[in-house]
Amino acid sequence: MLLHQLHGWFSEKILPSAAFSGKSLLRKPARRCRMASVGKMQSLMLAMLADLGLPQTMSAGGDHTCAVGTDGHLVCFGRNHDGQCNVPDNLGPVMAVSAAASHTCAVKVDGQLVCFGNNHDFQCDVPPNLGPVVAVAVGNHHSCAVQADGQLVCFGLNKFGQCDVPKALGQVRSVSAGGHHTCAVTADGRLVCFGMEFHGQCKVPQNVEPVLAVSAGSSHTCALRANGHLVCFGHNKYGQCDVPDGLGPVRSFSAGTGYTCAVSTDGRLFCFGRDDQGQCDVPEGAGQIASVSAAVEHSCAVRLDGKLACFGSNNFDQCNVPDNVDMVLAT
Numbered sequence: 001m002l003l004h005q006l007h008g009w010f011s012e013k014i015l016p017s018a019a020f021s022g023k024s025l026l027r028k029p030a031r032r033c034r035m036a037s038v039g040k041m042q043s044l045m046l047a048m049l050a051d052l053g054l055p056q057t058m059s060a061g062g063d064h065t066c067a068v069g070t071d072g073h074l075v076c077f078g079r080n081h082d083g084q085c086n087v088p089d090n091l092g093p094v095m096a097v098s099a100a101a102s103h104t105c106a107v108k109v110d111g112q113l114v115c116f117g118n119n120h121d122f123q124c125d126v127p128p129n130l131g132p133v134v135a136v137a138v139g140n141h142h143s144c145a146v147q148a149d150g151q152l153v154c155f156g157l158n159k160f161g162q163c164d165v166p167k168a169l170g171q172v173r174s175v176s177a178g179g180h181h182t183c184a185v186t187a188d189g190r191l192v193c194f195g196m197e198f199h200g201q202c203k204v205p206q207n208v209e210p211v212l213a214v215s216a217g218s219s220h221t222c223a224l225r226a227n228g229h230l231v232c233f234g235h236n237k238y239g240q241c242d243v244p245d246g247l248g249p250v251r252s253f254s255a256g257t258g259y260t261c262a263v264s265t266d267g268r269l270f271c272f273g274r275d276d277q278g279q280c281d282v283p284e285g286a287g288q289i290a291s292v293s294a295a296v297e298h299s300c301a302v303r304l305d306g307k308l309a310c311f312g313s314n315n316f317d318q319c320n321v322p323d324n325v326d327m328v329l330a331t
Contacts, residue, residue, distance in 0.1 A: 056135075058302050058328055060256075060295035061099030063316045066106075067300075067308055068097055070327045074106055077325075078318030084117030100138040100177075101296075105145075107136050113145050123156030139177030139216070146175055152184055162195030178216025178255070183223075185211050191223055201234030217255030217294070222262075224250065230262055240273030256294030261301075263289045269301055279312030302328045 057068040064078030064085050072093025076085035082102040091114060096107040103117030103124055111132025115124035121141040130153060135146040142156030142163050150171030154163035160180045169192060174185035181195030181202055189210025193202035199219045208231055213224040220234030220241055228249030232241035238258045247270055253262035259273030259280055267288030271280035277297040286309060292301045298312030298319055306327035310319035 056096045056098060058291065058293055058300055058308060059097050059099040059104075060254075060293040060298055060300045060310070060318070061104065062101035062296050063298075063313075063318050064099060064104075065295075065298070065300055065310060065318050065321075066097045066099045066104055067302075067321075067325050067328045068094055069325060070306065072109065075322060075325050076104060077320065077322055079316035082118035086116055088114060088116060096134075096136055098136045098138040098143075098177075099295075100143075101140055103138060103143075105136045105138050105143050107133055107145075111148065115143060121157035125155060127153060127155060135175065137175050137177040137182075139182065140179045140218075142177060142182070144175055144177045144182055146172060150187065154182060160196040164194060166192060166194065174211075174213040176214050176216040176221075176255075178221065179218035179257070181216055181221075183214045183216045183221055185214050185223075189226065193221060199235035203233065205231065205233055213253075215253055215255040215260075217260065218257040218296075220255055220260075222253055222255045222260055224253065228265065232260055238274035242272060244270055244272060252289070252291040254292050254294040254299075256299070257296040259294060261292045261294040261299055263292050263301075267304060271299060277313035281311060283309060283311055 059066050064076055066074060066076040068074055074087050074094050074097055076087055084102050084104050093109045094106040095109050098105050103115060105115040107113055113126050113133050113136060115126060123141050123143045132148045133145040134148055137144045142154055144154040146152055152165050152172050152175055154165055162180050162182045171187040172184040173187055176183050181193055183193040185191055191204045191209060191211040191214060201219050201221045210226045211223045212226060215222045220232055222230055222232040225231060230243050230250050230253055232243055240259045247262060247264055249265045250262045251265050259271060261271040263269055269282045269286055269289045269292060271282055279297050279299045288304045289301045290304050298310055300310040302308055308321050308325055308328045
């Protein structure tokens with residue numbers, strides 16, 4: 001699930017800022033994922049790591065959570081029925097992670113994309129010619145990655161066209177994979193969504209552009225406008241698109257399953273929409289928040305001091321942060 005923030009490094013050195021998120025909903029019988037090796041870009045990725053920090057260092061999936069520590073190593077905890085928490089022993093430091101219903105993808109510091117967990121719809125079969133990537137976003141049963149040149153590639157379930165990247169899309173600076181749809185922000189600030197459109201989650205409102213970042217939920221979409229304000233559209237049964245009047249400009253946001261979370265520029269965390277499992281009940285004394293990730297029934301936030309806090313459903317210990325996740329690299 002996603003957090004979204006802007007990083008000047010891309011606009012200056014590789015491509016406009018890349019932000020991403022993954023959504024998680026339905027589950028299917030699993031095939032375990034295979035690791036795919038791509039070309040190396042070690043020095044370039046390490047330079048990027050030093051300049052901007054990890055783009056997405058924490059992601060709340062369906063019933064699991066993944067976080068990157070300050071040493072760059074990935075830890076996943078919670079439900080593990082499809083191996084979505086089985087971090088490969090030889091993975092090494094990573095620069096980004098995205099968790100979905102039952103699979104997880106991570107970008108190593110050399111740009112290699114590695115996915116593990118449920119592979120029923122080939123959402124973990126990384127294309128062999130993908131090359132180094134700088135961002136990843138995983139959805140219900142599909143995965144998307146931004147290549148080093150800013151081109152978007154998606155693979156996995158394509159029943160609703162969520163992997164059919166428009167040919168004229170061009171470079172992207174933000175991408176998010178939702179339940180069965182994908183949204184991307186182009187280099188010139190256009191918001192393009194494709195895939196399932198049953199609830200209007202791909203119908204971009206007029207006058208919303210230019211857009212800086214996007215987060216696709218299960219059946220709704222949220223976007224960050226150039227003025228820093230959040231706009232959401234699509235399914236609104238639970239009020240997940242009703243942005244609070246007092247929110248103001250935001251620095252991180254994430255669209256989940258029937259709800260949305262956002263962090264104001266002064267570090268306050270707001271969650272609104274479906275709250276049947278306490279996923280919108282922000283803990284008292286949470287402190288100033290750096291980033292947030294909304295999942296299905298639980299939410300996670302990284303404080304400015306690097307501490308990770310999760311709340312909501314904890315049926316599979318997805319909110320029980322392990323002792324070895326002492327500090328998460330805040331973005």
